[in-house]
Amino acid sequence: MTATHRLELRDICIQLGDQVLLELEAEIGPGEVLTVMGPSGSGKSTLLAYLAGFLAPEFQARGQVLLDGQDIGALPAEKRGMGLLFQDPLLFPHLSVAGNLGFGLPRSVDDKAARVEQALENIGLAGFADRDPATLSGGQKARVALMRLLLSAPCAVLLDEPFSKLDTRLRHEMRQLVFGRLRDAGLPSLLVTHDREDAEDAGGRVIELAH
Amino acid sequence: MRRSEARPMMLHLAPVLIVILLVAPILGGLTMALLPAFGYLPALGGESLSLDPWRALFAQPGIWRSIAVSLASGLIATAVSLAVVLLYLAAVTGSRFDRWIRRLVSPLLSIPHAAAAFGLAFLIAPSGLIARLTSPGLTGWERPPDLLIVQDPWGLSLIAGLVIKEIPFLLLMSLAALPQLDAERRVAMARSLGYRPTLAWWKVVAPSLYPLIRLPVFAVVAFASSVVDVAMILGPTLPPTLAVSILSWFSDPDLDMRFMASAGAILQLGVTASALALWWGLERLVARLMGCWIARGGRERGENGLRLAGKSLILLASVTAFIGIAGLAINSVAGFWRFPDALPGSFTASHWARALPSLAGPIASTALIALVATLLAAVLALGALENEQRTGRHPSRALWLLYLPLIVPQIAFLFGLVVMMEQLGTRPTHALVIFGHLLFVLPYVFLSLSEAYRRFDPRWSHLALTLGASHNGAFCRVRLPMLLAPILTAMAVGLAVSIGQYLPTQLLGAGRVTTVTTEAVSLAAGGNRRVIGVWALVQACLPLAGFIIAIGLPRLLWSNRRAMQGAP
Numbered sequence: 064m065t066a067t068h069r070l071e072l073r074d075i076c077i078q079l080g081d082q083v084l085l086e087l088e089a090e091i092g093p094g095e096v097l098t099v100m101g102p103s104g105s106g107k108s109t110l111l112a113y114l115a116g117f118l119a120p121e122f123q124a125r126g127q128v129l130l131d132g133q134d135i136g137a138l139p140a141e142k143r144g145m146g147l148l149f150q151d152p153l154l155f156p157h158l159s160v161a162g163n164l165g166f167g168l169p170r171s172v173d174d175k176a177a178r179v180e181q182a183l184e185n186i187g188l189a190g191f192a193d194r195d196p197a198t199l200s201g202g203q204k205a206r207v208a209l210m211r212l213l214l215s216a217p218c219a220v221l222l223d224e225p226f227s228k229l230d231t232r233l234r235h236e237m238r239q240l241v242f243g244r245l246r247d248a249g250l251p252s253l254l255v256t257h258d259r260e261d262a263e264d265a266g267g268r269v270i271e272l273a274h
Numbered sequence: 275m276r277r278s279e280a281r282p283m284m285l286h287l288a289p290v291l292i293v294i295l296l297v298a299p300i301l302g303g304l305t306m307a308l309l310p311a312f313g314y315l316p317a318l319g320g321e322s323l324s325l326d327p328w329r330a331l332f333a334q335p336g337i338w339r340s341i342a343v344s345l346a347s348g349l350i351a352t353a354v355s356l357a358v359v360l361l362y363l364a365a366v367t368g369s370r371f372d373r374w375i376r377r378l379v380s381p382l383l384s385i386p387h388a389a390a391a392f393g394l395a396f397l398i399a400p401s402g403l404i405a406r407l408t409s410p411g412l413t414g415w416e417r418p419p420d421l422l423i424v425q426d427p428w429g430l431s432l433i434a435g436l437v438i439k440e441i442p443f444l445l446l447m448s449l450a451a452l453p454q455l456d457a458e459r460r461v462a463m464a465r466s467l468g469y470r471p472t473l474a475w476w477k478v479v480a481p482s483l484y485p486l487i488r489l490p491v492f493a494v495v496a497f498a499s500s501v502v503d504v505a506m507i508l509g510p511t512l513p514p515t516l517a518v519s520i521l522s523w524f525s526d527p528d529l530d531m532r533f534m535a536s537a538g539a540i541l542q543l544g545v546t547a548s549a550l551a552l553w554w555g556l557e558r559l560v561a562r563l564m565g566c567w568i569a570r571g572g573r574e575r576g577e578n579g580l581r582l583a584g585k586s587l588i589l590l591a592s593v594t595a596f597i598g599i600a601g602l603a604i605n606s607v608a609g610f611w612r613f614p615d616a617l618p619g620s621f622t623a624s625h626w627a628r629a630l631p632s633l634a635g636p637i638a639s640t641a642l643i644a645l646v647a648t649l650l651a652a653v654l655a656l657g658a659l660e661n662e663q664r665t666g667r668h669p670s671r672a673l674w675l676l677y678l679p680l681i682v683p684q685i686a687f688l689f690g691l692v693v694m695m696e697q698l699g700t701r702p703t704h705a706l707v708i709f710g711h712l713l714f715v716l717p718y719v720f721l722s723l724s725e726a727y728r729r730f731d732p733r734w735s736h737l738a739l740t741l742g743a744s745h746n747g748a749f750c751r752v753r754l755p756m757l758l759a760p761i762l763t764a765m766a767v768g769l770a771v772s773i774g775q776y777l778p779t780q781l782l783g784a785g786r787v788t789t790v791t792t793e794a795v796s797l798a799a800g801g802n803r804r805v806i807g808v809w810a811l812v813q814a815c816l817p818l819a820g821f822i823i824a825i826g827l828p829r830l831l832w833s834n835r836r837a838m839q840g841a842p
Contacts, residue, residue, distance in 0.1 A: 153737050
């Protein structure tokens with residue numbers, strides 16, 4: 064499933080009224096992680112909302128978002144090919160583990176059940192298909208959430224402080240897993256965080272937001 | 275623009291449709307009451323404007339007394355219900371007893387007004403349960419006394435009947451508003467300054483809570499001052515309340531009476547508006563008195579009295595309602611029942627057996643009307659709320675429009691609506707009745723659903739979209755199943771509202787569409803307790819079916835999904 068994608072952010076400027084929240088210019092190559100750091104209130108979440116296509120109407124944004132050379136700024140969220148990983152695993156509580164993994168599988172995939180089973184083995188959760196996600200441990204939930212993201216075959220990934228709610232022991236392990244998988248999949252990723260260790264483990268460039 | 279692209283036309287229409295649906299019939303109905311009220315209705319030979327209908331109206335014997343009773347029962351019933359609810363909330367300490375009371379009160383919300391009114395009537399009547407339990411020991415009565423307790427000329431039993439039904443409504447509305455206030459921390463802060471807990475609640479929570487439940491309180495004032503079915507069962511008869519008088523004039527075979535009835539409908543609008551204005555004045559007064567009371571800074575005095583009142587009054591009201599329903603059940607199976615005996619001498623199923631054949635039709639009608647009206651309301655409400663989510667706009671100012679059908683007296687605009695339909699040549703059908711019910715079902719379904727919908731974490735939908743689902747896909751595969759429980763609850767509320775409707779069914783169905791409610795209310799005049807017991811009990815139980823499904827179905831479906839068990 065290795066592919067090569069490239070995410071370019073050109074002259075991004077997000078404003079709330081007259082106030083400029085952030086300005087950004089960056090290029091993220093295949094398998095690279097760009098970390099955007101800043102304290103809360105610095106507009107990190109707004110940046111992710113803008114890139115994913117959920118910017119609240121009160122904000123104004125300028126600039127170009129190029130994914131593999133194509134401007135996706137005018138596309139609706141579901142057509143952008145941007146995957147998202149949140150602070151919480153957010154496994155759909157009404158679906159089974161397999162249902163969660165299958166949710167994002169593209170329609171064109173033929174043998175969905177086999178893909179899901181293979182994916183479960185891949186993250187060490189073979190036989191968990193029919194489980195209620197609420198019965199999983201924190202680490203297991205995080206792994207299912209990551210695999211669900213990868214199965215949806217995104218072209219780029221946005222990470223919204225995905226490790227901040229894990230305990231210290233698990234945090235390091237999950238960082239290795241997430242960054243490793245994203246690199247293997249050749250996906251350009253943008254991580255927003257206020258944790259310096261996240262940035263160090265990500266290993267890529269770091270942009271600090273002021274405010 | 276990206277946003278409008280992602281929003282299908284149908285969704286865009288939902289809020290517009292709701293506004294038209296709620297506003298147009300009310301404006302049309304009021305206009306068509308206003309014209310005949312001044313003598314203009316060409317179909318009945320009224321070609322020119324005149325004040326004759328008003329002269330005839332004010333020449334009616336006892337009209338002023340009718341007005342006074344309507345006004346007073348509206349204001350007093352609201353004041354008492356609100357006081358009982360606030361007293362209870364102030365006295366709540368989260369004990370097991372408090373939770374038990376709350377669980378006792380909530381099913382009362384689903385019981386139709388008419389059934390609760392019959393229950394109360396059976397309880398307090400001269401030959402009712404209370405008289406039986408206290409006779410002859412306390413009262414010395416060997417035979418039912420000749421007292422006018424039910425349908426007393428002062429409207430006291432009417433007020434009592436309204437109070438036991440409005441308490442659960444106001445309690446639910448308050449409980450929905452309270453989380454915004456962070457009441458526990460406010461009370462904790464006041465307690466740290468030396469205030470006793472109940473006094474603290476009255477002084478730091480109540481003043482902020484009231485503005486949040488103001489619209490529901492106004493709806494109660496409007497409802498209580500213009501109610502028809504409860505007044506027919508419990509209200510005075512010579513003369514009846516204004517709303518009941520208007521209905522009898524409107525149903526008069528002499529079509530000329532229509533002009534006077536229309537003037538009456540406009541008068542009712544004025545009476546309800548006056549009740550609201552008086553209530554508004556009362557608000558100012560109470561606010562000022564509360565202000566002085568808070569400023570005086572008393573921390574101890576009255577604590578125990580307030581707490582006792584808070585727990586006992588709501589308990590009294592709820593237990594009364596439940597014993598009333600039990601009384602309906604006993605009456606429906608009672609054989610021979612000598613007066614001071616607390617229980618019937620024999621039990622029989624014959625009342626049920628005799629009623630069964632005639633029950634089937636009205637039950638089917640009731641269910642059909644309620645289901646269609648509720649489904650339409652749910653689709654419209656979901657459409658409008660989904661549209662709100664996708665556009666990111668929250669039309670908070672439009673909220674008062676939802677309360678319009680709840681604040682304009684039913685009787686004032688339903689007449690005009692009937693006249694309008696007659697002019698258009700529409701025959702009374704189930705469809706017309708369903709449309710009438712929708713006016714009252716929609717606000718409740720919308721209000722009940724909107725809270726859960728707006729509280730729903732938007733990240734779920736965002737997540738579904740980034741996983742490649744379309745907006746409609748995210749709605750069907752994520753939002754709908756995750757919100758199944760609150761959607762079903764909102765629909766159960768809608769069913770209960772529809773099942774309890776009397777006036778829209780009676781007027782828009784022109785007496786030809788019979789539901790359990792119209793049948794039960796029409797039995798009130800006859801006074802056959804056994805038959806009333808059967809019909810009122812059926813009426814009380816029908817809405818429960820909806821709530822049982824609303825609670826049971828999600829538990830069944832999500833039995834294997836722990837996180838969905840306590841879902842919002």
